[in-house]
Every structure is written in structure tokens, then in C-alpha cells.
Amino acid sequence: MKVIGIAGWSGAGKTTLMSRLIPRLTAQGLSVSTVKHAHHAFDVDRPGKDSYVHREAGATEVLIGSSKRWALMHELRETREPSLRDLLGLLSPVDLVLVEGFKHEAHPKLEIHRLANGKPWLHPEDASVVGLITDAPPPASGLPVFGLDDIDAVAGFAAAAARPRDEVLKILATAPDKVHG
Numbered sequence: 001m002k003v004i005g006i007a008g009w010s011g012a013g014k015t016t017l018m019s020r021l022i023p024r025l026t027a028q029g030l031s032v033s034t035v036k037h038a039h040h041a042f043d044v045d046r047p048g049k050d051s052y053v054h055r056e057a058g059a060t061e062v063l064i065g066s067s068k069r070w071a072l073m074h075e076l077r078e079t080r081e082p083s084l085r086d087l088l089g090l091l092s093p094v095d096l097v098l099v100e101g102f103k104h105e106a107h108p109k110l111e112i113h114r115l116a117n118g119k120p121w122l123h124p125e126d127a128s129v130v131g132l133i134t135d136a137p138p139p140a141s142g143l144p145v146f147g148l149d150d151i152d153a154v155a156g157f158a159a160a161a162a163r164p165r166d167e168v169l170k171i172l173a174t175a176p177d178k179v180h181g
Helices: 014-027 050-056 084-088 151-161 165-174
Strands: 002-007 032-036 061-065 070-074 096-100 109-113 129-134 145-147
Touching (some): 002 165, 014 096, 014 151, 084 096, 096 151, 109 151, 129 151, 145 151
Parallel strands (some): 002 109, 129 145
């Protein structure tokens, strides 16, 4: 099981890139899971549904199962937000885990940067960035650079640059605590 991240500022196109990368990687025969950081309280169920009622009533965990899928919701109930390290430890084995967000964590990641965003680059301050995906001329960095639409090249590089989960967990364990993003 290997891990690689896709990081960038809001509006850079992380989710769009992920939606294009996943089919390319699975077409290559890889099993892929994702971890996505959410900035706000979010719901995966809706008011009125039984699972929502259970959670709102105070259940710490609600497990929903059907013939098509299962989902486990865990309410933190005022405990600390789980780290990327915590979340990676929860996943079932797959070939590749794509991490969207967590831009301040120390895992290996590709930076997606869109000129129209007007935001600064991450990689000059983040040594864990291993490649750049952009529509702008990047500052000299020595890092591989890919166009926003060069999905085949990005998929190949992401799979090759991914690091084993145990190695990533060690990196995350020794890195200073960061604010998620």
C-alpha cells in the first residue's frame, strides 16, 4: 500500500484532478482509495434518515450496511481532529492511497497550482512536494512539472512517487504537528 498526496489552495482544482486521476489509475489495474480533508462540519447522511437520527441522538459510531456498500460514521464529540496518520491507519489495504488536502502535512505530495488563484506556491516552503501540476511557469525548483491536463503523465508519476504507507506513517510521526489544510 502506497501513499501520495494532491495538495494546493482552495480553487486550484484538487477534486477535479482526483476525479480524473482515479479512473486512469484503476484502468492500470491499481486499487485506489482516497483520504480527503474537510474544513467544516460535514454530513454524509441527511436529516430524517435513520443513521442521522442515531448520530444526532448521541451515538459515537453509526455503521450503515447494504448490499452495495457500507459506511462508518464516527462522531468526535469534542475530541481532537484525527491526523492524517490516524486516518491512514484506518484504511483497508489497496495499491494506492490518494490524499486530497492536508497540505501542511509532511507526506509526499504533488502540488497543484492554478495561476488564476493568485495564491503563492507551496513547494518553496514544503520539502515534501515531489512534483508540480500547473498552468503557470513555476519558479526554478528542479521538481518535475506537469500541465493540468496531462493526466496520463500525472498518473504515472503519482504511482511512481508514492511511498509505502509504513514509511509515510513514520514520516508523519516524526514531523511536527501541523494545522490541517
